[in-house]
Amino acid sequence: MNHERSRELYDRALSVAPGGVNSSVRAIQPYPFFVEKGDGGHVIDADGNRYLDFVMGYGPLLLGHDLPEQVQSAIQQRAAEGPMYGAPTEVEVELAEFVARHVPSVEMVRFVNSGTEATVSAVRLARGYTGRDKIVIMQGSYHGAQESTLVEGEGTHTSPSSPGIPESFAEHTITVPFNDEEYVEAVFEEHGDEIAAVLTEPILGNHGIVHPVEGYHDTLRDLCDDYGSLLIFDEVITGFRVGGPQCAQGKFGIEPDVTTFGKIVGGGFPVGAIGGRSEIIEQFTPAGEVFQSGTFSGHPVTMAAGLETLRYAAENDVWAQVNDLGAQMREGLTDIVANRAPEYTVVGSDSMFKVIFTRDGASGENHCGSGCRQRESCPSYDACPKNGADVDRAETERWERLFWPAMKEEGVFLTPNQFESQFVSAAHTEEDIEEALEAYKEAL
Ligand code: PLP
CATH class of the missing domain: 3.40.640.10 (Type I PLP-dependent aspartate aminotransferase-like (Major domain))
Incomplete structure (x- = not known):
């Protein structure tokens, strides 16, 4: 992917904005891509690259980028x-x-x-x-x-x-x-x-x-x-x-x-x-x-x-729609993670999802990603992260320096911090989820 224009914009931004951004989470290394516009479930950057967008503005965009x-x-x-x-x-x-x-x-x-x-x-x-x-x-x-x-x-x-x-x-x-x-x-x-x-x-x-x-x-x-x-x-x-x-x-x-x-x-x-x-x-x-x-x-x-x-x-039953897509994503991720990185954990609820890198961490095994809260009936209850300290043992370096850039190169925009949620929107389709899952397969 070519990122020339984003690089130029970032260099300009660095001289007028601290860290080149207006919110610290956006300062992705070595430089963030600058967005030109949104399009349904995608964003297009200043160099014309198209990404499936699961950041969705850090959550506000329930309906995605094409507003009804x-x-x-x-x-x-x-x-x-x-x-x-x-x-x-x-x-x-x-x-x-x-x-x-x-x-x-x-x-x-x-x-x-x-x-x-x-x-x-x-x-x-x-x-x-x-x-x-x-x-x-x-x-x-x-x-x-x-x-x-x-x-x-x-x-x-x-x-x-x-x-x-x-x-x-x-x-x-x-x-x-x-x-x-x-x-x-x-x-x-x-x-x-x-x-x-x-x-x-x-x-x-x-x-x-x-x-x-x-x-x-x-x-x-x-x-x-x-x-x-x-x-x-x-x-x-x-x-x-x-x-x-x-x-x-x-x-x-x-x-x-x-x-x-x-x-x-x-x-x-x-x-x-x-x-x-x-x-x-x-x-x-x-x-x-x-x-x-x-x-x-x-x-x-x-x-x-x-x-x-x-x-x-x-x-328009939007919540049912995005929750179905969220479940499709978590189920797909659970399968992929089970095959490729069984020590990692799929987490999420409704239209939220994430894979966290829990090697040596709290999980020790994959769990279902469905947000089960049942002490008695959930077989992976013990493996599920319960608090910040459990999650803190995850491999942040690996997630942020290797996995996130690999997903970006696959054309998928995730929140660059391993601990922040990803969001499915009503503008995403089942095909988008399939495409994202293929990217996860490659990147993992
Ligand atoms: N509370 C929670 C749970 C949040 O996730 C955030 C931001 O992500 C805030 C408060 C702060 O909201 P804002 O960034 O709009 O100030």
């Missing part, structure tokens, strides 16, 4: 009528109504502009509502570029994971291993009265796609109820992807107090949202006293894109 007519015209109409006004519009009410109608725990929604802004606001809300400072997060989770969750370490021994964050932020953050009930129970026994919230992704989506084992979320729910803390589900990835319009909380049958959204709910435009029970969400200004505000919040073009995307998905 009803979504396109809603976006164009909003943009043509003046892009934004600094005053409320009907479309933001309609999108909030859609979210509240479908997501079991949500009665009210505040829209913001990114997943990060949503989780920052949700943490502030929980602290304001409870009058407490501490939050509990999962090791290996990601909640955006925010001070309170960019921490490393275990339990109460945490420190900031980036320069520029005062130690005092990390002092309020306790990290626990995902799926370890005893650990989190012990944390609550000692600090329960100081904990404002447990913040967790329902499925760890930024760390190899790790599923909750049966009963784990119930334990978190019970602890939060017993100690008067809030349970916050970060559904920025899983929202309107896992579990369809009811989101992961619907799939798992757990009602968090607060949910953060992003990605799909904006139909491919910048978005975030915080939803939950009215009595909690109404703590936000101006109804309550927890400060929250934003020039671009509830942006009409984003709201129109999100609303029409979700309406289209609901009317």
